[in-house]
Amino acid sequence: MTVTLADVAARAQVSPATVSRVLNGNYPVAASTRARVLKAVDELDYVLNGPASALAAATSDLVGILVNDIADPFFGIMAGAVQSEIGGPGGRAGGERLAVVCNTGGIPERELTYLTLLQRQRAAAVVLTGGAMEDGGHQAAVAAKLRKLTEAGTRVVLCGRPPAPDTGAIALTFDNRGGGRELTEHLIGLGHRRLGYIAGPEERTTTRHRLEGHRTALAAHGIEEDPRWTVHGRYDRQAGYEATLELLRRDPTLTAVVAANDTVALGACAALRDSGLRIPDDVSVAGFDDLPFSIDAVPALTTVRLPLAEAGARAGRVAMGREDAPAGGIATVRGELMVRGSSGRPRG
Amino acid sequence: MTVTLADVAARAQVSPATVSRVLNGNYPVAASTRARVLKAVDELDYVLNGPASALAAATSDLVGILVNDIADPFFGIMAGAVQSEIGGPGGRAGGERLAVVCNTGGIPERELTYLTLLQRQRAAAVVLTGGAMEDGGHQAAVAAKLRKLTEAGTRVVLCGRPPAPDTGAIALTFDNRGGGRELTEHLIGLGHRRLGYIAGPEERTTTRHRLEGHRTALAAHGIEEDPRWTVHGRYDRQAGYEATLELLRRDPTLTAVVAANDTVALGACAALRDSGLRIPDDVSVAGFDDLPFSIDAVPALTTVRLPLAEAGARAGRVAMGREDAPAGGIATVRGELMVRGSSGRPRG
DNA sequence: TCTTACATAGAAAGCGCTTGCTGTACGGCT
DNA sequence: AGCCGTACAGCAAGCGCTTTCTATGTAAGA
Numbered sequence: 001m002t003v004t005l006a007d008v009a010a011r012a013q014v015s016p017a018t019v020s021r022v023l024n025g026n027y028p029v030a031a032s033t034r035a036r037v038l039k040a041v042d043e044l045d046y047v048l049n050g051p052a053s054a055l056a057a058a059t060s061d062l063v064g065i066l067v068n069d070i071a072d073p074f075f076g077i078m079a080g081a082v083q084s085e086i087g088g089p090g091g092r093a094g095g096e097r098l099a100v101v102c103n104t105g106g107i108p109e110r111e112l113t114y115l116t117l118l119q120r121q122r123a124a125a126v127v128l129t130g131g132a133m134e135d136g137g138h139q140a141a142v143a144a145k146l147r148k149l150t151e152a153g154t155r156v157v158l159c160g161r162p163p164a165p166d167t168g169a170i171a172l173t174f175d176n177r178g179g180g181r182e183l184t185e186h187l188i189g190l191g192h193r194r195l196g197y198i199a200g201p202e203e204r205t206t207t208r209h210r211l212e213g214h215r216t217a218l219a220a221h222g223i224e225e226d227p228r229w230t231v232h233g234r235y236d237r238q239a240g241y242e243a244t245l246e247l248l249r250r251d252p253t254l255t256a257v258v259a260a261n262d263t264v265a266l267g268a269c270a271a272l273r274d275s276g277l278r279i280p281d282d283v284s285v286a287g288f289d290d291l292p293f294s295i296d297a298v299p300a301l302t303t304v305r306l307p308l309a310e311a312g313a314r315a316g317r318v319a320m321g322r323e324d325a326p327a328g329g330i331a332t333v334r335g336e337l338m339v340r341g342s343s344g345r346p347r348g
Numbered sequence: 349m350t351v352t353l354a355d356v357a358a359r360a361q362v363s364p365a366t367v368s369r370v371l372n373g374n375y376p377v378a379a380s381t382r383a384r385v386l387k388a389v390d391e392l393d394y395v396l397n398g399p400a401s402a403l404a405a406a407t408s409d410l411v412g413i414l415v416n417d418i419a420d421p422f423f424g425i426m427a428g429a430v431q432s433e434i435g436g437p438g439g440r441a442g443g444e445r446l447a448v449v450c451n452t453g454g455i456p457e458r459e460l461t462y463l464t465l466l467q468r469q470r471a472a473a474v475v476l477t478g479g480a481m482e483d484g485g486h487q488a489a490v491a492a493k494l495r496k497l498t499e500a501g502t503r504v505v506l507c508g509r510p511p512a513p514d515t516g517a518i519a520l521t522f523d524n525r526g527g528g529r530e531l532t533e534h535l536i537g538l539g540h541r542r543l544g545y546i547a548g549p550e551e552r553t554t555t556r557h558r559l560e561g562h563r564t565a566l567a568a569h570g571i572e573e574d575p576r577w578t579v580h581g582r583y584d585r586q587a588g589y590e591a592t593l594e595l596l597r598r599d600p601t602l603t604a605v606v607a608a609n610d611t612v613a614l615g616a617c618a619a620l621r622d623s624g625l626r627i628p629d630d631v632s633v634a635g636f637d638d639l640p641f642s643i644d645a646v647p648a649l650t651t652v653r654l655p656l657a658e659a660g661a662r663a664g665r666v667a668m669g670r671e672d673a674p675a676g677g678i679a680t681v682r683g684e685l686m687v688r689g690s691s692g693r694p695r696g
Numbered sequence: 697t698c699t700t701a702c703a704t705a706g707a708a709a710g711c712g713c714t715t716g717c718t719g720t721a722c723g724g725c726t
Numbered sequence: 727a728g729c730c731g732t733a734c735a736g737c738a739a740g741c742g743c744t745t746t747c748t749a750t751g752t753a754a755g756a
Contacts, residue, residue: 015735018734084453103432292585365743369705396743405745
């Protein structure tokens with residue numbers, strides 16, 4: 001049998017109530033008593049029963065973090081930052097909180113299941129990172145779930161995700177549209193007029209917003225877009241590789257390739273190299289996110305830097321109520337254009 | 349007030365016991381009754397109270413995964429694989445389990461705190477990934493904790509970590525020593541005799557084992573190592589960059605640089621390039637792990653591929669009792685040498 | 697027809713903790 | 727000296743669920 005509060009109480013010659021109060025430190029206990037209790041706890045190697053405590057107190061110290069792909073540093077960086085702020089071990093603030101990182105794999109139903117699981121655990125807060133799926137029914141279902149959570153007192157923060165109106169969720173949204181526009185404008189400014197675009201999976205807000213930004217820039221400069229210039233694919237290297245080959249096949253005269261994110265851009269670079277094209281002399285390449293490895297690409301990747309760690313940290317603080325929510329519950333986080341070696345003037 | 353089991357019972361005109369049994373499906377319930385209960389659950393939007401359930405049943409559906417750095421794909425890939433196997437949402441197997449990814453940041457005390465937190469939550473299983481710290485006291489403390497956990501019925505699996513004897517923990521250990529040896533032998537085989545080594549942080553098993561492998565190879569070929577050829581640093585790009593400059597400063601005649609992992613190797617490449625040296629013509633570079641971006645380095649990185657996803661998946665299955673533990677509770681996972689463009693014959 | 701067994705459903709006793717309320721000293725007042 | 731406020735400590739009632747044991751209705755066996 002494991003050691004219980006009562007065992008500690010018996011050994012310290014006090015009531016269980018007193019032990020509980022010593023452990024929670026939310027009620028006056030005489031120093032001598034406290035010492036006696038602590039000694040007993042130590043001697044018996046007592047560990048609080050989390051579920052019992054959560055049940056009785058109707059609160060929990062679990063914080064959920066939903067990510068699309070935990071193996072992708074884009075999410076890893078945000079998740080790590082959130083975690084560092086929620087006052088888990090190492091965080092100075094109050095009680096120890098346990099961060100639960102949930103990997104949805106970008107699968108709508110999994111996202112919902114995890115939210116239910118978190119709701120079941122009576123999570124103290126939930127942070128949803130990354131773009132949302134655009135399937136109508138799913139969005140409504142998620143919104144309903146989020147509303148339930150906030151109503152039950154769980155703080156919900158969206159990090160790098162569009163706002164979810166009327167759910168009580170706080171949103172720190174990335175300005176994907178603005179970043180996309182800026183990036184493409186940079187290329188247009190260099191003289192590019194024929195730009196391929198490798199978009200992410202369809203039905204994703206991130207994908208759509210970045211693409212919209214790209215198109216806005218084209219339109220603003222009177223560039224008519226050829227439908228063949230856009231290819232959709234997953235957010236991974238291989239998709240970038242294949243999409244680039246496809247782009248090249250469709251229109252070998254392209255002078256630039258804009259990728260939905262850095263990982264995809266890396267695949268694009270590989271495809272271009274394998275096709276005997278030089279970067280940026282023959283074709284310029286641009287990514288998005290500015291993940292750590294982007295600067296190590298050769299040539300270094302021109303991209304839009306998203307302050308992932310900062311945004312994650314802020315999301316964590318907001319989730320813990322340690323920082324005020326932005327006005328209106330919505331804040332926009334801007335990206336910063338990073339011009340590097342992979343983009344240059346088009347040939348000729 | 350939130351909806352409770354009793355509410356559902358009342359609405360379905362059955363006892364709470366019956367509702368519980370329908371929900372858990374571990375006791376015969378007439379089909380008609382079950383349907384009625386399920387209907388009530390649906391209508392009331394009932395969500396089980398996790399803590400209460402865990403308390404009463406003395407079990408929990410939480411599975412902990414400890415990682416050193418969640419922003420590092422090395423850990424992200426393993427964590428994702430573990431998670432995909434523990435039967436969380438998406439996993440077909442039985443109950444929904446919640447994976448708790450805990451970021452220790454490589455800090456000993458945090459590791460311990462997280463283990464206590466997991467113990468407090470009565471986690472069903474715990475997977476510890478990556479190398480262990482070699483601080484004696486800490487190791488003993490962790491071992492004691494692990495023993496407690498296994499004694500309490502929590503399954504403990506070490507993934508990519510040396511075995512912890514007498515703790516009841518199951519170990520899937522990476523053959524870092526063998527990989528390190530093979531890698532260096534490859535370079536020696538190419539003709540290198542003056543090899544720099546950028547090791548990871550000291551007091552880490554991974555660091556030590558890889559370095560030992562390297563030295564074993566040198567010794568086997570009668571190469572006397574110059575103490576100046578080894579530099580320690582963090583497992584990140586910047587550390588690799590700085591260490592490489594330091595190495596070059598100490599001995600400009602080095603013809604190869606072996607890094608503790610791929611990320612460090614990338615930093616090394618950058619430093620070499622910035623120093624006007626060509627890879628591999630002037631200096632060969634090698635990494636370890638074969639993370640996804642390694643193949644995109646220019647030239648592609650010679651490295652040792654560790655089957656992170658496979659190991660993680662296996663660890664997950666073992667943790668769930670879905671796969672038998674290896675004989676003796678210890679299995680060694682080998683790496684595979686990947687020879688690519690970053691290594692070549694030394695000049696001259 | 698009466699017993700024996702089986703399939704379900706309910707009653708109730710906790711699981712280990714928190715917390716509102718109720719003592720009980722003790723020191724400082726008037 | 728008598729009273730009250732303060733500072734602790736304990737009692738006991740749950741928190742919402744699981745599960746053992748018991749009760750009941752029914753089908754099968756004698």
